[in-house]
Amino acid sequence: MSTLDSKIPEGPIKDKWTKHKNDINLVNPANKRHIDIIVVGTGLAGGAAAASLAEMGYKVKSFAYQDSPRRAHSIAAQGGINAAKNYQNDGDSIYRLFYDTVKGGDYRSREANVYRLAEVSGNIIDQCVAQGVPFAREYGGLLDNRSFGGVLVSRTFYAKGQTGQQLLLGAYSAMCRQIGKGKITMYNRHEMMDVVLVDGKARGIIARNMITGEIEKHSAHAVVIASGGYGNVFFLSTNAMGSNASAAWKIHKKGAYFANPCYTQIHPTCIPRSGDFQSKLTLMSESLRNDGRIWVPKNMDDVMAIREGKKSPTELTEDERDYYLERRYPAFGNLVPRDVASRAAKERCDAGYGVNATGEAVYLDFKAAINRYGKQKAHLLGVENPNDAKIIELGEAVIEEKYGNLFQMYEKIIDENPYKTPMMIYPAVHYTMGGIWCDYNLMTTIPGCYAAGEANFSDHGANRLGASALMQGLADGYFVLPYTIGDYLADDISTGAIPTDSPEFDAAAKEVTERLEKLINIKGTKSVDYFHKKLGEVMWNNVGMARNAKGLTEAMDEIKQIREDFWKDVRIPGGMNELNPELEKATRVADFLELGELFAKDALAREESCGGHFREESVELDGEQKGEAKRNDKDFAYVAAWEYKGDPRDAVMHKEELEFKDIELKQRSYK
Amino acid sequence: MNLTLKVWRQKNANDKGGLETYPITGISEHASFLEMLDVLNEQLINDGKEPVAFDHDCREGICGTCSLYINGEAHGPDRKVTTCQLHMRMFKDGETVYIEPWRSKSMPVIKDLIVDRTAFERIQQAGGFISVNTSGNTQDANALPIAKPMADKAMDAATCIGCGACVATCKNSSAMLFVAAKVSQYSYLPQGQVERKQRALNMVEQMDKEGFGNCTNTGACEVECPKGISLEFIARLNREYLGASVASE
Ligand SMILES: Cc1cc2nc3c(=O)[nH]c(=O)nc-3n(C[C@H](O)[C@H](O)[C@H](O)COP(=O)(O)OP(=O)(O)OC[C@H]3O[C@@H](n4cnc5c(N)ncnc54)[C@H](O)[C@@H]3O)c2cc1C
Ligand code: SF4
Numbered sequence: 005m006s007t008l009d010s011k012i013p014e015g016p017i018k019d020k021w022t023k024h025k026n027d028i029n030l031v032n033p034a035n036k037r038h039i040d041i042i043v044v045g046t047g048l049a050g051g052a053a054a055a056s057l058a059e060m061g062y063k064v065k066s067f068a069y070q071d072s073p074r075r076a077h078s079i080a081a082q083g084g085i086n087a088a089k090n091y092q093n094d095g096d097s098i099y100r101l102f103y104d105t106v107k108g109g110d111y112r113s114r115e116a117n118v119y120r121l122a123e124v125s126g127n128i129i130d131q132c133v134a135q136g137v138p139f140a141r142e143y144g145g146l147l148d149n150r151s152f153g154g155v156l157v158s159r160t161f162y163a164k165g166q167t168g169q170q171l172l173l174g175a176y177s178a179m180c181r182q183i184g185k186g187k188i189t190m191y192n193r194h195e196m197m198d199v200v201l202v203d204g205k206a207r208g209i210i211a212r213n214m215i216t217g218e219i220e221k222h223s224a225h226a227v228v229i230a231s232g233g234y235g236n237v238f239f240l241s242t243n244a245m246g247s248n249a250s251a252a253w254k255i256h257k258k259g260a261y262f263a264n265p266c267y268t269q270i271h272p273t274c275i276p277r278s279g280d281f282q283s284k285l286t287l288m289s290e291s292l293r294n295d296g297r298i299w300v301p302k303n304m305d306d307v308m309a310i311r312e313g314k315k316s317p318t319e320l321t322e323d324e325r326d327y328y329l330e331r332r333y334p335a336f337g338n339l340v341p342r343d344v345a346s347r348a349a350k351e352r353c354d355a356g357y358g359v360n361a362t363g364e365a366v367y368l369d370f371k372a373a374i375n376r377y378g379k380q381k382a383h384l385l386g387v388e389n390p391n392d393a394k395i396i397e398l399g400e401a402v403i404e405e406k407y408g409n410l411f412q413m414y415e416k417i418i419d420e421n422p423y424k425t426p427m428m429i430y431p432a433v434h435y436t437m438g439g440i441w442c443d444y445n446l447m448t449t450i451p452g453c454y455a456a457g458e459a460n461f462s463d464h465g466a467n468r469l470g471a472s473a474l475m476q477g478l479a480d481g482y483f484v485l486p487y488t489i490g491d492y493l494a495d496d497i498s499t500g501a502i503p504t505d506s507p508e509f510d511a512a513a514k515e516v517t518e519r520l521e522k523l524i525n526i527k528g529t530k531s532v533d534y535f536h537k538k539l540g541e542v543m544w545n546n547v548g549m550a551r552n553a554k555g556l557t558e559a560m561d562e563i564k565q566i567r568e569d570f571w572k573d574v575r576i577p578g579g580m581n582e583l584n585p586e587l588e589k590a591t592r593v594a595d596f597l598e599l600g601e602l603f604a605k606d607a608l609a610r611e612e613s614c615g616g617h618f619r620e621e622s623v624e625l626d627g628e629q630k631g632e633a634k635r636n637d638k639d640f641a642y643v644a645a646w647e648y649k650g651d652p653r654d655a656v657m658h659k660e661e662l663e664f665k666d667i668e669l670k671q672r673s674y675k
Numbered sequence: 676m677n678l679t680l681k682v683w684r685q686k687n688a689n690d691k692g693g694l695e696t697y698p699i700t701g702i703s704e705h706a707s708f709l710e711m712l713d714v715l716n717e718q719l720i721n722d723g724k725e726p727v728a729f730d731h732d733c734r735e736g737i738c739g740t741c742s743l744y745i746n747g748e749a750h751g752p753d754r755k756v757t758t759c760q761l762h763m764r765m766f767k768d769g770e771t772v773y774i775e776p777w778r779s780k781s782m783p784v785i786k787d788l789i790v791d792r793t794a795f796e797r798i799q800q801a802g803g804f805i806s807v808n809t810s811g812n813t814q815d816a817n818a819l820p821i822a823k824p825m826a827d828k829a830m831d832a833a834t835c836i837g838c839g840a841c842v843a844t845c846k847n848s849s850a851m852l853f854v855a856a857k858v859s860q861y862s863y864l865p866q867g868q869v870e871r872k873q874r875a876l877n878m879v880e881q882m883d884k885e886g887f888g889n890c891t892n893t894g895a896c897e898v899e900c901p902k903g904i905s906l907e908f909i910a911r912l913n914r915e916y917l918g919a920s921v922a923s924e
């Protein structure tokens with residue numbers, strides 16, 4: 005078993021990044037003009053990287069499958085972005101953000117990376133404000149903060165419920181400036197189909213022009229993959245319809261190790277599914293847990309009455325409600341981390357207390373908050389002895405100010421007014437902590453190939469804290485890659501442009517074309533969605549919120565079977581040389597059908613419960629933590645990095661042992 | 676629900692295109708409009724026909740990709756929603772529903788219901804940014820307080836998702852609401868002041884170059900805009916542009 009070199013710099017943790025920046029090679033400005041970099045993805049990670057690299061003088065080519073960089077799925081992030089600014093003077097610091105992130109990740113992330121993330125987090129906010137990102141402000145004109153699950157300070161910056169949108173539009177505007185200057189060439193509606201290696205180094209990609217179907221060869225001195233997460237392997241998730249694993253999976257097949265594929269975040273507050281036609285799930289920002297209380301009825305009679313529409317949840321008295329998070333976790337209550345909140349909801353629903361027709365929903369109730377805010381507001385406005393109606397009116401206005409767009413979104417989907425009736429929520433697949441393995445420089449195991457943002461595995465361990473993905477994407481793109489990539493490219497200053505008329509490019513393009521031809525010529529009987537849904541079902545049932553050895557083994561076989569059926573029986577109408585959404589879906593689902601199997605294999609190998617990965621065989625048997633997840637640091641404090649060997653089940657695991665020098669390993673307790 | 680769909684089919688940019696009729700049955704009123712189209716496409720594929728191509732991605736009203744002209748209205752009959760947030764409960768059982776692409780000569784059809792919106796990209800590239808590099812040494816974010824009402828206004832303007840419904844709905848194919856939203860956002864913020872005049876001039880000039888029509892204040896755009904971008908921003912853009920043109924003379 006080979007060891008992976010994470011290239012963590014020497015020295016005390018707080019000096020590592022500064023020292024590293026001073027030590028690494030630089031490329032002088034005149035030489036940068038002769039160096040090409042391909043960036044796949046225009047989300048926070050890719051967009052920020054492309055803009056920064058172009059500003060530095062590199063020639064950048066950016067790729068996105070949407071018709072504009074601004075539509076990358078980062079746009080959908082709602083709640084906020086963390087930064088250790090300590091503007092609220094509540095004891096926050098770089099160390100505390102670092103500590104919370106490592107703890108929140110259940111001690112399965114790399115300390116040095118996380119520390120760097122916390123270190124640059126403040127710069128991100130400065131940068132975004134300078135770009136004109138309209139963060140929420142207090143009346144005094146200073147930036148406002150909210151708190152998010154799993155922490156005890158208020159360090160989350162936000163722009164209404166549209167933080168991702170505003171941050172992405174910031175990065176997009178920086179990109180636009182460089183596109184206008186000719187420093188970035190933007191390839192919209194282009195899908196990366198494969199990476200091209202020359203002499204073992206990443207030297208370009210094969211892309212498909214999604215309008216004409218043309219297979220194009222693009223060369224560069226380095227390739228950055230910032231293609232987002234792979235949650236859509238579950239079919240239903242909060243990801244965009246086009247979100248995919250293909251770019252990451254393609255580099256995996258060419259030599260990039262895939263780390264911890266089983267670490268998935270199942271987000272506790274999503275709108276429950278309503279029928280078979282369901283195409284995706286919608287998140288209700290975690291920030292709602294600041295003000296909403298989660299409950300199900302205590303009595304089964306009430307559950308039944310509610311399901312049959314004979315009773316409304318508002319009729320239940322306080323005594324008849326089970327605020328199960330407050331009951332089980334008095335210290336953190338409704339603000340426990342996501343994995344804990346999700347499992348607790350599943351536990352109640354599995355026990356039969358789910359409150360909608362499918363039995364898969366719990367309440368998120370704002371009544372107490374509306375009352376509290378209403379009273380505060382009345383006091384502020386000097387309203388004497390306000391009646392209940394007045395309090396509710398004032399309180400609802402405060403809630404609207406904070407979460408108006410989320411409440412509106414909920415009402416449009418469910419057709420119920422959440423100011424009056426508690427929201428219904430249920431966990432859904434949301435984020436993938438696993439991803440392409442990379443070292444401290446964000447380089448994968450393919451020289452010259454980098455991974456950034458959700459596509460890499462780097463910072464969140466086995467569970468990501470709320471508002472940390474936006475931070476990581478922008479940190480990677482604005483502040484990490486632009487430095488570290490120079491260290492590698494310094495050797496390329498006299499290489500000259502990489503030609504695309506080489507045997508390597510020809511072979512890669514041919515392979516892509518043949519695969520597409522093969523797919524189109526199957527001419528089977530079932531749609532791509534049919535197979536995708538089947539895969540999703542297996543993933544959700546056997547590889548979802550709770551996993552066990554038997555289920556995982558079965559899942560591996562079932563996924564293999566679905567994959568084989570897919571390659572025999574999928575039907576893709578239309579041709580290759582035209583805009584063909586079914587063909588696009590098919591190539592992505594083909595990759596999900598491979599990734600899914602590796603995912604289950606990884607979950608099977610990790611015989612412990614940690615973060616979002618819960619193995620039913622590994623729970624605390626007694627004491628205060630009875631029934632809670634049981635981590636096993638002695639045997640599993642490592643990153644599982646998988647090397648591709650032809651069939652997903654034949655992948656070989658390489659371990660990066662995790663060392664914790666600055667943080668003591670503890671059981672996570674939110675009690 | 677059972678519906679009769681009249682869907683615009685067009686093989687490519689050069690094809691003339693026309694409406695096709697598809698009956699569809701058993702649709703849940705809780706399904707979204709795009710989920711209804713998913714069902715139609717599944718049906719078409721099973722019948723060995725080509726599915727209808729339409730643009731969509733996030734399906735939660737924020738990416739701005741979806742873009743359908745439904746029964747003569749951009750994003751359909753509901754207000755302040757995108758096509759992907761439109762639900763079938765807005766339609767009546769037995770209804771005939773017309774589904775067409777955005778229509779504007781500056782946003783030509785690529786295939787079926789998908790149009791080319793890259794004109795918006797070029798307008799953004801002409802000036803939709805603040806010229807600040809990533810350095811890690813920018814001044815502290817709280818060094819410059821911004822009055823909450825101004826910050827809120829900037830946020831209201833910044834909410835635009837770049838969908839193009841304003842253009843599609845305007846009888847002149849004007850892109851003023853879109854441009855006004857961006858220009859206004861920066862005009863409210865201290866960071867946007869240095870390039871304020873040039874930005875307005877450059878973005879408007881590019882908008883004209885792209886062939887978008889003039890704004891005659893019909894107000895249709897505001898009604899159909901899924902994000903409620905207000906006409907007052909157009910008035911603001913007019914002032915910005917006028918001020919800038921006078922200054923540049
Ligand atoms: C609904 C929702 C809400 C969230 N809320 C929050 C929050 O409040 N706070 C927080 O911190 N995090 C949040 N997250 C997580 C966070 O938004 C994401 O992890 C992050 O934005 C991912 O950014 P990214 O740049 O890595 O990828 P993305 O933004 O997903 O971008 C991926 C890019 O890759 C391109 N791409 C993908 N595949 C290909 C291909 N094969 N060829 C070419 N291009 C390709 C796409 O076109 C796109 O440009 C949320 C996530 C979701 C889904
Ligand atoms: S102004 Fe409104 S309608 Fe026009 S692009 Fe923006 S969000 Fe769409």
Ligand code: FES
Nearest residue numbers: 732734739741759
């Ligand atoms: S699909 Fe994103 S706004 Fe409709």
